[in-house]
Amino acid sequence: MSSSDPTQQAAIDLSPSQLRIPKENTYFAFVLIVSLVVWVGLALTIIGIFYALFIGLFLWLGHGLLAAYLRAEAVRVSERQLPQLHATFLDVCQQLGVIRVPQLYVLQSGGLLNAFATRFAGRDFVVVYSDMLEAVGPDSPEMKFILGHEIGHLKSKHVLKQVLLAPGLFCPLLGPAYRRAWEISCDRFGAFAAQDMSGSLRAMLTLSGGKEQGRMLDAEVFASQHEEERGFFVSLHELTSPYPTLSRRVRELRAIQSGEPARRAPRNPLAYFLALFVPGGNFGGGGASGALIVIVIIGLMAAMAIPAFQKVRESSLEKACYNNRLMIGAALDQYELEQGQPPASFDDIVGEDKYLQAMPVCPAHGEYSAQRMENGYQATCTVHGSGTVKLHRH
Ligand SMILES: [Zn+2]
Ligand SMILES: [Zn+2]
Known part of the structure; x- marks a missing residue:
């Protein structure tokens, strides 16, 4: 038939x-x-x-x-x-x-x-x-x-x-x-x-x-x-x-x-x-060209994602360091207020029964120093400096 x-x-x-x-x-x-x-x-x-x-x-x-x-x-x-x-x-x-x-x-x-x-x-x-x-x-x-x-x-x-x-x-x-x-x-x-x-x-x-x-x-x-x-x-x-x-x-x-x-x-x-393990090819009607486009898109996303994630990571490190510096500054201020004299070193504020249990550690391995300013102490990090944190500025 x-x-x-x-x-x-x-x-x-x-x-x-x-x-x-x-x-x-x-x-x-x-x-x-x-x-x-x-x-x-x-x-x-x-x-x-x-x-x-x-x-x-x-x-x-x-x-x-x-x-x-x-x-x-x-x-x-x-x-x-x-x-x-x-x-x-x-x-x-x-x-x-x-x-x-x-x-x-x-x-x-x-x-x-x-x-x-x-x-x-x-x-x-x-x-x-x-x-x-x-x-x-x-x-x-x-x-x-x-x-x-x-x-x-x-x-x-x-x-x-x-x-x-x-x-x-x-x-x-x-x-x-x-x-x-x-x-x-x-x-x-x-x-x-x-x-x-x-x-x-x-x-x-x-x-x-x-x-x-x-x-x-x-x-x-x-x-x-x-x-x-x-x-x-x-x-x-x-x-x-x-x-x-x-x-x-x-x-x-x-x-x-x-x-x-x-x-x-x-x-x-x-x-x-x-x-x-084979994604559905929605781009370009599937097949080889579709698969190729998917690979290109994934590559592009990875290329954009890596710097983007690095940036997110860096700003979170910066924020953690900023909090450390605030804590150090506040502890130094508190020492001078209570003791009536400036602290000689970080040893005066760090330790059991002192102002800080332990010395804060910069997540990017910076070293801290501090300076007496007009309105109080300001801590500085060798990596992040002493500025305010540059976060969430949309
Ligand atoms: Zn059709
Ligand atoms: Zn730091």
């Missing part, structure tokens, strides 16, 4: 309320809890807020540039530009109940078959790569599936969640699992928009097998690849990837048709353990 068999064409047996898979909501709850804990934790440390703002600023700039690139370089689809594609897009938006129609762009991307959705400054963008458009045509059910999938991301506010839930998405195992649930849900949005199962499957198979051969692939055989190709490394790949494998996505799509949930093939338990 071929996937392009017209007898397979059937209306999609889904209601709009069934598009988001229950797993997505379950993972959302966990990701939300992790994110809230991390955000509150960051808010409690001044340095944390600083980092969050710093990283946020960079992400915002990068995003702004991406949106500008689309607006300036990609082809903006309208009634007058690629009108067939425009009409298909309006259809999809209507089918999925989208009131504020996002802006659709076609982007030349050197042969890549893909599409994505994003949002910047309150504007939604859907982008289809030109090769994808050429592969499936502007008014096919395949195109409806692809556009519907991206609209699914926008309807589910995945772009916003990617920012607000970044700490939870960064969490190993949980973050990628939540992201994979997004994709499975959005494939259901796509199938619902297309209202054509074989067209939806052909779109998925085009993503897998390419422009020419993809549509000829046998969906059933490809879906069974998910069960046949198992083992440790496949499991590790699945667990750390924010995208479900294409064979699994085909499997999930076919499951809509059968009305029964797709059974996910078992994974290697050791892969779960190793995946614990």
Whole structure:
């Protein structure tokens, strides 16, 4: 039985309320809890807020540039530009109940078959790569599936969640699992928009097998690849990837048709353990570039953290020394007041039953000396001097 068999064409047996898979909501709850804990934790440390703002600023700039690139370089689809594609897009938006129609762009991307959705400054963008458009045509059910999938991301506010839930998405195992649930849900949005199962499957198979051969692939055989190709490394790949494998996505799509949930093939338990050490790539869509960006950010944070922590440490030492000097000065003042003569040395004030139990020690190993000033004694540290402490001057 071929996937392009017209007898397979059937209306999609889904209601709009069934598009988001229950797993997505379950993972959302966990990701939300992790994110809230991390955000509150960051808010409690001044340095944390600083980092969050710093990283946020960079992400915002990068995003702004991406949106500008689309607006300036990609082809903006309208009634007058690629009108067939425009009409298909309006259809999809209507089918999925989208009131504020996002802006659709076609982007030349050197042969890549893909599409994505994003949002910047309150504007939604859907982008289809030109090769994808050429592969499936502007008014096919395949195109409806692809556009519907991206609209699914926008309807589910995945772009916003990617920012607000970044700490939870960064969490190993949980973050990628939540992201994979997004994709499975959005494939259901796509199938619902297309209202054509074989067209939806052909779109998925085009993503897998390419422009020419993809549509000829046998969906059933490809879906069974998910069960046949198992083992440790496949499991590790699945667990750390924010995208479900294409064979699994085909499997999930076919499951809509059968009305029964797709059974996910078992994974290697050791892969779960190793995946614990791979953070979810939330930046740049995961994968190698995402991992690289994470490494760069961690490096930047370390580079900023070391001097910042040194500064905090130094000022705490300075403060401790300042307290020592106040104590020494007060003890010397007290001695002169009670004894009627200036102390000859620190020995007069330090010791059992004297003014100080023990000589205070500068935490930076400075030596103390003291001088009689007009208004009392002033202690001086060889490291910190005699000035007032330079702390908390915001
Ligand atoms: Zn997607
Ligand atoms: Zn000192």
